[in-house]
Amino acid sequence: MSQTHAHGHHGPETLPPEPEKATLEGRNKILGFWLFLGGETVLFGTLFASYLALRNQINDGPSGEQLFSLPLVAVATFILLTSSLFSVMAIQALHRHDLKGIQFWLGATVLFGVLFLGLEIYEFFHYVHEGLTFSTSAFSTSFYSLVGFHGAHVLLGVLWIALLIVQLSKKKLTVVTAPKVYVAALYWHFIDVVWVFIFTVVYLMGKVG
Amino acid sequence: MAHAHTVKRYSGLMDWLTTVDHKKIGILYLAAGGFFFLIGGLEAILIRIQLMKPMNDFVSAQTFNELITMHGTTMIFLAAMPMIFGLMNAVIPLQIGARDVAFPFLNSLGFWTFFFGGLLVNVSWFLGGAPDAGWTAYPPLSSERYSGMGIDFYAIGLQIAGIGTLVGGINFLVTIINMRAPGMTFMRMPMFTWASFVTSMIILFAFPALAVGLIALTFDRLFGGNFFDVSGGGNVVLWQHIFWIFGHPEVYILILPAFGIISEIVSTFSKKRLFGYSSMVFATVLIGFLGFMVWVHHMFTVGLGPVGNALFSIATMLIAVPTGIKIFNWIFTMWGGRISFTTASLYGMAFIPTFVMGGVTGVMLAVPGADYQYHDTYFVVAHFHYVIVGGLILGIFGGIFYWWPKMFGRVLNETLGKASFWFFFIGFHLTFFVQHFLGLWGMPRRVYTYLENQGWDDLNWISTIGAFAMGVGTLLVLINIFITGLKPRNADSDPWDGRTLEWTIPSPPPEYNFKQLPLVRGLDALWKEKSAGNKEMTPAEPIGPIHMPSPSLLPFIMSVGLFIAGLGFMYKNYDFTNGFMSMLFGYNIVSIGGLVITFACMFLRSVYDDHGWHIEPEELQDKGVKA
Ligand code: HEM
Ligand SMILES: [Cu+2]
Numbered sequence: 076m077s078q079t080h081a082h083g084h085h086g087p088e089t090l091p092p093e094p095e096k097a098t099l100e101g102r103n104k105i106l107g108f109w110l111f112l113g114g115e116t117v118l119f120g121t122l123f124a125s126y127l128a129l130r131n132q133i134n135d136g137p138s139g140e141q142l143f144s145l146p147l148v149a150v151a152t153f154i155l156l157t158s159s160l161f162s163v164m165a166i167q168a169l170h171r172h173d174l175k176g177i178q179f180w181l182g183a184t185v186l187f188g189v190l191f192l193g194l195e196i197y198e199f200f201h202y203v204h205e206g207l208t209f210s211t212s213a214f215s216t217s218f219y220s221l222v223g224f225h226g227a228h229v230l231l232g233v234l235w236i237a238l239l240i241v242q243l244s245k246k247k248l249t250v251v252t253a254p255k256v257y258v259a260a261l262y263w264h265f266i267d268v269v270w271v272f273i274f275t276v277v278y279l280m281g282k283v284g
Numbered sequence: 285m286a287h288a289h290t291v292k293r294y295s296g297l298m299d300w301l302t303t304v305d306h307k308k309i310g311i312l313y314l315a316a317g318g319f320f321f322l323i324g325g326l327e328a329i330l331i332r333i334q335l336m337k338p339m340n341d342f343v344s345a346q347t348f349n350e351l352i353t354m355h356g357t358t359m360i361f362l363a364a365m366p367m368i369f370g371l372m373n374a375v376i377p378l379q380i381g382a383r384d385v386a387f388p389f390l391n392s393l394g395f396w397t398f399f400f401g402g403l404l405v406n407v408s409w410f411l412g413g414a415p416d417a418g419w420t421a422y423p424p425l426s427s428e429r430y431s432g433m434g435i436d437f438y439a440i441g442l443q444i445a446g447i448g449t450l451v452g453g454i455n456f457l458v459t460i461i462n463m464r465a466p467g468m469t470f471m472r473m474p475m476f477t478w479a480s481f482v483t484s485m486i487i488l489f490a491f492p493a494l495a496v497g498l499i500a501l502t503f504d505r506l507f508g509g510n511f512f513d514v515s516g517g518g519n520v521v522l523w524q525h526i527f528w529i530f531g532h533p534e535v536y537i538l539i540l541p542a543f544g545i546i547s548e549i550v551s552t553f554s555k556k557r558l559f560g561y562s563s564m565v566f567a568t569v570l571i572g573f574l575g576f577m578v579w580v581h582h583m584f585t586v587g588l589g590p591v592g593n594a595l596f597s598i599a600t601m602l603i604a605v606p607t608g609i610k611i612f613n614w615i616f617t618m619w620g621g622r623i624s625f626t627t628a629s630l631y632g633m634a635f636i637p638t639f640v641m642g643g644v645t646g647v648m649l650a651v652p653g654a655d656y657q658y659h660d661t662y663f664v665v666a667h668f669h670y671v672i673v674g675g676l677i678l679g680i681f682g683g684i685f686y687w688w689p690k691m692f693g694r695v696l697n698e699t700l701g702k703a704s705f706w707f708f709f710i711g712f713h714l715t716f717f718v719q720h721f722l723g724l725w726g727m728p729r730r731v732y733t734y735l736e737n738q739g740w741d742d743l744n745w746i747s748t749i750g751a752f753a754m755g756v757g758t759l760l761v762l763i764n765i766f767i768t769g770l771k772p773r774n775a776d777s778d779p780w781d782g783r784t785l786e787w788t789i790p791s792p793p794p795e796y797n798f799k800q801l802p803l804v805r806g807l808d809a810l811w812k813e814k815s816a817g818n819k820e821m822t823p824a825e826p827i828g829p830i831h832m833p834s835p836s837l838l839p840f841i842m843s844v845g846l847f848i849a850g851l852g853f854m855y856k857n858y859d860f861t862n863g864f865m866s867m868l869f870g871y872n873i874v875s876i877g878g879l880v881i882t883f884a885c886m887f888l889r890s891v892y893d894d895h896g897w898h899i900e901p902e903e904l905q906d907k908g909v910k911a
Contacts, residue, residue: 099462103386107458110488114450118492121526125500125511132517134510210508213517220503220511242891251893 090172094253101254108258112265119269122224123276126217130281134212139281142202148278151194152270155229158187159267162260169256174248177256178240184263185240188233195226218277225273228266235259294835302835304388305795309395310373311691314684316399317366323406324358325758327351332715332751335744338736348732349416350434354406356419357438360534361445362402364676368541369398369452371683372480374691376456378786379474381465381804383797386458387451388833389889394451396843401445404850408437418730420527421501423512423520428505433854436505439498440850444843446491446498453487456480465785466824467804471565474784474808475558478565479544482572486533486540489576494530497523506853521586528579536575538672540568542635542679543610549632549682550614552780554621557808560613567606574603584652585659593652600650607643611636626780627701631682634709635675642670645720660730663723669716681708681761686780693773693792697764704760711753718743718750783811788821796830799904827905829898836894842885849878 091097095105130139161183168176199219207215236259246252294302303309331351334342343351377385385391408414415434417426426435460481464473473481501523503509510516512523551558558564580588580596614636623629645667649655658664681704689695723729727740734740778787785802786793788810800823806812813821852875860866868874 103458103462106462107387107454110454110457114454114488114492117489118496121493121496121529125496125522125526128519128522129511129517132510132519134517209503210510210516213510213513213519216503216509216511216516216518220500220509238887238890246893251895255890 090248090250090253093170094172094248094250095169095257097250097253101250104254104258105261108261112261115265119221119224119272122217122221123272126221126277129213129217130277132213134214136211136215137202137205137207138214139218139277142205142207143278143281145278145282147194147198148274151191151198152274154187154191154194155267155270158184158191159264161187162263166257166260169248169253172248174243177248178243181236181240181243181256181259185233185236188229188236188263192226192229192233195222195229199223222273222277225266225269228269232259232263232266236263298837299835301840302392302837304392304833304835306373306377306385306388306391307691307793307795307797309391310370310375312370312395313366313373313398314370314691316395316402317363317368317370320358320402320406321363321367322758324355324363325755327355327358329751329755331355332748334732335734336748337745338734338741340733343732345732346413346416349418349730350409350414352730353415353418353421353434353438354409357405357415357442358402359672360419360538361442362398362405364538364672364680365449366398366402367680367684368483368538368676369394369449371476371545371680371687372452372456372541375687375786376477376480377459377463378690378789378793378797379477379784380460380463380468381785381798381802381809382459382463383801383830384463384833385455386463387455389836389839390451391455392836393839393842394448394455396448396839397451397846398445398448400843400847401441401443401448403441404444404847405437405441408434408441411437420531421523422527423501423504423523424514426501426505427513433858436502436854439502439505440854443495443498443502444846444850446495447846449487450491450495453484453491456484457488460484465798465801465804468785468809469804471562472804472807472809474544475547475561475564475568476541476544479540479547479568482568483537483540486537486572486575490530490533490537493526494534497526497530500526502853506856521583524583524586525579528582529576532579532582533575535668535671536571538676539679540571542676542683543568545679545683545686546614546632546635548784549628549686550617551808552686552782553624553626553629553632554618555624555781556617556621557783557811558613559616559619560609561807563609564613567609570606571603574599574606578603581650581655584655590652597650597652601647604643604647611640626685627696627698627705628682628685628780630702630705630709631678631685634705635678635682638670638674638678638712642667642674645670658723660728661723662719662727662729665729666716666719666723669719673712673716678709681705684761687786688768689775689779690786690791690793692768693775694768694771695775695779696768700760700764700767704757704764706757707753707760708757711750711755711757714750715747715754716750718746722747778810783808785809785821796832796899799830800827801825827901829900830904831896831898833896834894836889838885838889842882845878845881845883845885847878848881849875852876852878 095101161180165177165180165184168180209216209219239255239259243252243256300308300312330343331348334340334348373385373391377383405415411433413432413434415421415431415438417431417435421435421438424430460473460477500509500511504511504513504518510518512518512520514520547558547564578596578600580592581600584593618633645663649658649664649667685696685701722740722743725739727734773792775791777790779791780787785804788802789798802809802821803824809821852869852872855869856872856875858869860869
């Protein structure tokens with residue numbers, strides 16, 4: 076295992092085909108991030124388990140069946156899945172060494188992320204208005220915790236990727252910035268996969284009982 | 285390749301606050317873990333003084349609850365794990381022939397979050413009362429209805445410390461997977477590295493569960509959540525599941541590295557290669573896996589039903605198989621070996637029968653019918669101390685004596701070392717052996733006092749005497765460290781006639797560890813070269829510039845930020861008599877301020893790429909280091 080390392084002085088013309096994996100630092104970062112996502116899986120797994128254990132404990136408050144509106148959630152799902160597609164386009168641009176392309180597709184990812192967040196905030200406001208606050212019942216607490224944790228992840232991802240786009244304008248595409256782009260895309264896919272489970276376990280199962 | 289980067293190099297205190305050198309971080313972990321070990325030990329002594337005689341009123345019932353809670357919490361999270369992390373940091377990169385860990389910056393962040401998290405748990409003593417619901421913090425006892433602010437310190441402090449643990453685990457995994465020297469295949473890795481690898485895996489999959497549990501507890505206590513509040517539909521058994529899904533693997537996080545240390549010590553001091561190396565690896569991995577399958581054995585009496593209890597009982601007993609493999613392998617390693625009785629090897633050998641006793645009582649507890657009798661008695665206390673003190677702490681002491689020369693360039697005094705060993709070892713068995721009988725005779729766990737003439741008086745007295753003897757043993761280790769610190773740094777690079785790569789480089793190692801990466805040609809790489817008549821390892825590369833990471837103060841500041849934010853959240857709803865204070869906390873100025881500090885550091889870190897610096901070949905020659 077060679078201990079090669081980045082000097083950060085390479086121009087784009089000398090970039091290797093997979094710049095994110097060209098240095099040991101890059102490979103470490105990507106492997107470390109995969110492992111981190113393994114830990115995140117346990118985190119969300121535990122939140123899901125808690126939700127499943129408590130979802131029928133509605134106390135005196137409204138139930139998910141009464142509140143959830145599938146069309147709204149379906150639109151949110153569509154938006155988030157599309158944003159994941161955009162991040163795939165960004166990685167393809169990365170492999171073409173196309174800086175502008177990366178920035179464009181990451182920008183689209185962020186935009187759709189923001190749209191998703193907007194819908195989620197609207198949704199939460201609506202539920203609170205209908206009498207489902209964080210403290211209403213064990214169902215509400217576990218619901219807001221699970222979905223809110225996901226939302227917080229989306230928010231963090233939006234801020235992170237936005238910052239990354241700005242950085243790319245300054246630092247260009249190098250063997251140092253490439254792993255950052257790659258890892259951000261991994262993160263975004265992870266958020267998406269978690270959402271698919273939320274859509275199924277929380278909303279679909281909540282609607283059909 | 286001449287580089288223009290000039291790197292800031294700090295000295296004194298600033299050097300320690302900013303260091304990203306895994307060897308120094310190892311020392312920091314060892315020092316901080318040792319410090320918390322002393323605090324936890326002091327708490328243990330106070331508990332034992334209180335229980336020394338019937339109807340004692342040395343401490344109040346409330347203080348007693350705080351003492352047992354803080355003792356357990358401190359020992360597990362703030363003493364045992366960090367001391368292990370200390371040894372892992374000091375040793376793993378050297379054992380696999382790496383110049384560094386994968387993420388030096390994160391390594392430092394991991395240390396500082398652990399440290400400030402631990403500090404936060406402990407300042408509770410001075411800020412209105414320590415946590416008092418036991419280290420397991422079962423609700424409803426730990427709910428805001430029955431417990432004071434101590435539990436907030438517990439939940440938030442451990443949350444912050446847990447970040448550090450998780451980050452450390454990921455760091456070791458990536459280091460071991462990606463940064464092994466040429467020829468260092470997985471099946472040539474020393475057992476300590478293997479054990480640390482599996483431990484890091486367990487950390488990765490266990491700690492996030494704890495994080496969720498602690499968050500849920502925090503939400504319930506501070507933000508009106510209902511996870512565990514039965515009146516809102518919550519479920520207290522949910523906490524127990526979450527806690528033990530983390531908690532049982534946690535005991536393997538603790539014991540596997542100790543197993544690794546024992547493997548190194550036993551083979552080095554028997555002058556033999558470890559018997560059954562591949563079965564050792566297999567057993568370690570299997571234990572790591574089974575560790576996740578048995579959590580319900582902590583909940584047999586909750587009422588989960590006979591089927592569940594039976595399945596988890598069998599799963600638990602299965603772990604005895606790989607553990608037994610290990611025990612026999614150690615014995616076969618010593619069999620016919622040329623054993624030398626150094627302090628480290630005494631600790632190593634004492635570990636084996638002691639741990640077996642803890643294992644046997646473990647299998648007894650794994651029988652649900654029997655557990656209905658033992659549960660929450662001193663039998664359990666005796667069992668887990670045989671495992672964690674008789675196993676893990678003996679292992680850590682052994683590891684400290686074994687690797688001290690490598691870490692500090694000085695060999696600890698052997699006479700004092702042996703004295704400390706006998707005090708600790710005999711004191712340990714005095715303290716805890718009798719507790720088995722106390723438990724069988726009905727003395728409940730976590731009682732703050734008891735009536736006389738129930739047959740418990742003498743054994744409690746003996747137990748306390750033993751605890752003092754352990755205290756003396758620990759003090760002797762400290763004295764040893766102090767006296768050795770006054771001696772010159774003259775340890776040989778290979779004081780024990782070792783077998784693995786860490787003994788090929790000077791003691792203490794230079795900051796870049798290896799001038800040239802070694803070429804590994806088999807298990808016990810150094811021993812292999814020695815038996816082939818070579819004095820040194822064959823280098824795997826020519827001498828070239830060595831890349832080094834830059835020191836940074838950011839991890840320290842980030843952790844301070846989290847510490848402040850933690851305090852801010854806890855005192856959000858607090859009734860301050862002072863209007864200014866209520867405003868600062870009530871409007872979340874403190875908590876948000878703390879988070880802003882942390883996030884600002886993250887921002888700075890991601891915006892400014894630090895390419896580190898290089899040690900040039902000329903410099904390597906100048907220092908005249910022997911590779
Ligand atoms: C060094 C000498 C030690 C002594 C004399 C000692 C003594 C005690 C005593 C008397 C208790 C209270 C039992 C009860 O009433 O429930 C206790 C509990 C405990 N100890 Fe130790 N202990 C020692 C070391 C350790 C170490 C090294 C660890 C862990 C690495 C540890 C972990 C625990 C835990 C987890 C509890 C349970 C606390 C609870 O019930 O919440 N102890 N110990
Ligand atoms: Cu267990």
